[in-house]
Amino acid sequence: MMEQNKLSPFIAEFNGVSLRYPGSPEVLKDIHFALTPGSFHFMTGESGAGKTSLLSLLYLHHEPTRGRIRLFGQATDTLSRSAKAQIRRQIGVVFQDFRLLEHLNAFDNVALPLRLCGEKESDIRKHVSEMLTWVGLEKQMKAFPNALSGGEQQRIAIARAVIHKPALLLADEPTGNVDDAMAKRLLYLFLELNKLGTTVVVATHNEGLIKSFNFPQLHLANNHLKIIPPSEKYSDMTAKLFKREVKNG
Amino acid sequence: MxxxxxxxxxxxxxxxxxxxxxxxxxxxxxxxxxxxxxxxxxxxxxxRGVSSSLTVQIPTYDSQGLPRGDAVSQDLEQALTLLRTAPGVLGATILNNAEMAELMSPWLGTDAAINELPLPKLIDVSIDTATKPMLERLKSELNDVVPSAVLDSHRIWLxxxxxxxxxxxxxxxxxxxxxxxxxxxxxxxxxxxxxxxxxxxxxxxxxxxxxxxxxxxxxxxxxxxxxxxxxxxxxxxxxxxxxxxxxxxxxxxxxxxxxxxxxxxxxxxxxxxxxxxxxxxxxxxxxxxxxxxxxx
Structure with a gap:
């Protein structure tokens, strides 16, 4: 995992960030928030509220039109291309449309982040096999994405996002194609990673999950961000966790 | 895998x-x-072959096939005088029989009696490669003095x-x-x-x-x-x-x-x-x- 800048206590910090696509009005306006290491947030909001755009700012796919983003303590607007690549290696992303490579089998899709980091093939074989077993797809190791169901593809996408133990995991509607039972199972998988220190942001519409897990929400409405704390009545544990973050932050 | x-x-x-x-x-x-x-x-x-020399031929027999006698010596003298004073010419010498024999050896062999053959006299002209003579002008001047002289023109086509x-x-x-x-x-x-x-x-x-x-x-x-x-x-x-x-x-x-x-x-x-x-x-x-x- 990336060594965080010792001067900054945050994994990600947004100060007055706005985003506008060419020829369109601003999709995000004056966003302020910070993610402490090891935190877990849901990102909520109506369709088109800007959740995917906000996530894309977090994984450096877009640059803000205004404001400043700091990731791992470094201002992103001052980073070299090589430094940005290093930061991206610390981020795992689960895309809404999975974005699996159709010409690679499940094993090679999951192995991709490790290969990009230059890991040894023997280590890759071991870690990828373990990961595929963890997500229950050890028998589909050689299967190509088009031979897998939506739920299986989703689990491959998640396995790929977490295989390199990222410091920050961003998941865009990761439970959109699976039933409630599988959705909960995947969330527990994220929770396990979170317990190991990974900061997690999950964009979702699934009210059931939000209530069940009761983590703080980054709620987008009218292009602005509001932080909704976890509800006391749902879970004492997550509420305490959030209070601790507020205290630290 | x-x-x-x-x-x-x-x-x-x-x-x-x-x-x-x-x-x-x-x-x-x-x-x-x-x-x-x-x-x-x-x-x-x-x-390499044409950069530093020219050849002038003076026929020893006339067009009827008769020996030209002393006229050959006169022509050689006049041609040498002209060539040695021409701009761009470093020197001009008449090839002797031994040199002629060596020159003709690829065709006639080493034992050929050069004297008995109707070969022209040859003048080897060394030229200055830095200031090459105007060949067409030299040829014209040479023919004015010695009408029968032939300036070997291979250099021109080369x-x-x-x-x-x-x-x-x-x-x-x-x-x-x-x-x-x-x-x-x-x-x-x-x-x-x-x-x-x-x-x-x-x-x-x-x-x-x-x-x-x-x-x-x-x-x-x-x-x-x-x-x-x-x-x-x-x-x-x-x-x-x-x-x-x-x-x-x-x-x-x-x-x-x-x-x-x-x-x-x-x-x-x-x-x-x-x-x-x-x-x-x-x-x-x-x-x-x-x-x-x-x-x-």
Whole structure:
């Protein structure tokens, strides 16, 4: 995992960030928030509220039109291309449309982040096999994405996002194609990673999950961000966790 | 489990188009380069042969076949006087019988009785290569003084031949430049086409933290591999054609064409397919680097 800048206590910090696509009005306006290491947030909001755009700012796919983003303590607007690549290696992303490579089998899709980091093939074989077993797809190791169901593809996408133990995991509607039972199972998988220190942001519409897990929400409405704390009545544990973050932050 | 590339090169036009184009270009480039080397050799040989001397002939028999007697000596004296004072001429000497015999030995053998043959007297004229004499003017002045004298004019047509050969060499250089430009432009377009097809893959691996150099080298090595194989085939096909031409030129004239290559020149020819593949590598590298700038 990336060594965080010792001067900054945050994994990600947004100060007055706005985003506008060419020829369109601003999709995000004056966003302020910070993610402490090891935190877990849901990102909520109506369709088109800007959740995917906000996530894309977090994984450096877009640059803000205004404001400043700091990731791992470094201002992103001052980073070299090589430094940005290093930061991206610390981020795992689960895309809404999975974005699996159709010409690679499940094993090679999951192995991709490790290969990009230059890991040894023997280590890759071991870690990828373990990961595929963890997500229950050890028998589909050689299967190509088009031979897998939506739920299986989703689990491959998640396995790929977490295989390199990222410091920050961003998941865009990761439970959109699976039933409630599988959705909960995947969330527990994220929770396990979170317990190991990974900061997690999950964009979702699934009210059931939000209530069940009761983590703080980054709620987008009218292009602005509001932080909704976890509800006391749902879970004492997550509420305490959030209070601790507020205290630290 | 075999490692498979994340890039989908099997759909790239590079794989189908680049080897054939490189094969054709290297075939042509090898042949015209070899031709250029042969012309350069011949040119150097011609220039060595004609650069420092001229020959003037004074006939010893008249047009009726009768000996000219003392008139020959008079003509020789007058011609020598004119030649020795002409600008650009360093010296003029009459070839003696021994020198004539040596000169004629390839045709008449070493035992020929030169005195008994109706051969003209020859004057060997050394010229200053830095300030060459005006040959047409010298010829005219010589004929005014000695109407029967013949200024050997091979230099004039060799000068024209040398000019023509230099022109051909320049043309070869231009054609080679055009071939290289064509390869570079083709590589740029096939690479751009491949990048466009694989945009989603590149975007994904870029987001996963792939560095520009990683992506660029994958593409460049791919181009190099296919360009090299194509170039190698083109070169192998060019060798028998080239050797056939060498044999043909040698059979036509060993004087006109110095149709043999040194080890260094063979090495230069072998460097053509390698150079073509290197050009494909560098062009792809540059194209991909530029393309990646569109990603943050």
């Amino acid at each position: 075999a490692k498979k590339s994340e890039f989908l090169f099997s759909k790239s036009s590079t794989r189908f188009f680049l080897p054939w184009m490189c094969a054709l270009m290297v075939f042509i480039a090898t042949l015209i380069s070899a031709g250029g080397i042969v012309i350069s050799h011949s040119l150097a040989s011609w220039q 000068d024209d031949l040398i000019t023509l050969s230099n022109g051909i060499l320049n043309l070869i250089a231009f054609v080679l430049l055009m071939l290289l430009t064509t390869v570079a432009i083709t590589v740029i377009y096939t690479t751009k086409s491949s990048l466009s097809i694989q945009q989603s893959i590149i975007s994904l691996v870029h987001m996963m933290g792939a560095k520009d150099l990683y992506i660029t080298l994958k593409y460049s090595m791919y181009s190099f591999k296919y360009a090299f194989w194509g170039s190698f085939i083109g070169f192998v096909l060019a060798i028998p054609v080239m050797l056939g031409l060498v044999v043909f030129l040698k059979s036509v004239s060993t004087f006109m064409f110095q149709a043999s290559l040194t080890h260094l020149e063979w090495l230069a020819l072998i460097s053509i397919p390698v150079g073509m593949a290197a050009l494909a590598f560098c062009t792809t590298f540059y194209t991909v680097q530029r393309y990646l700038k569109k990603f943050l």
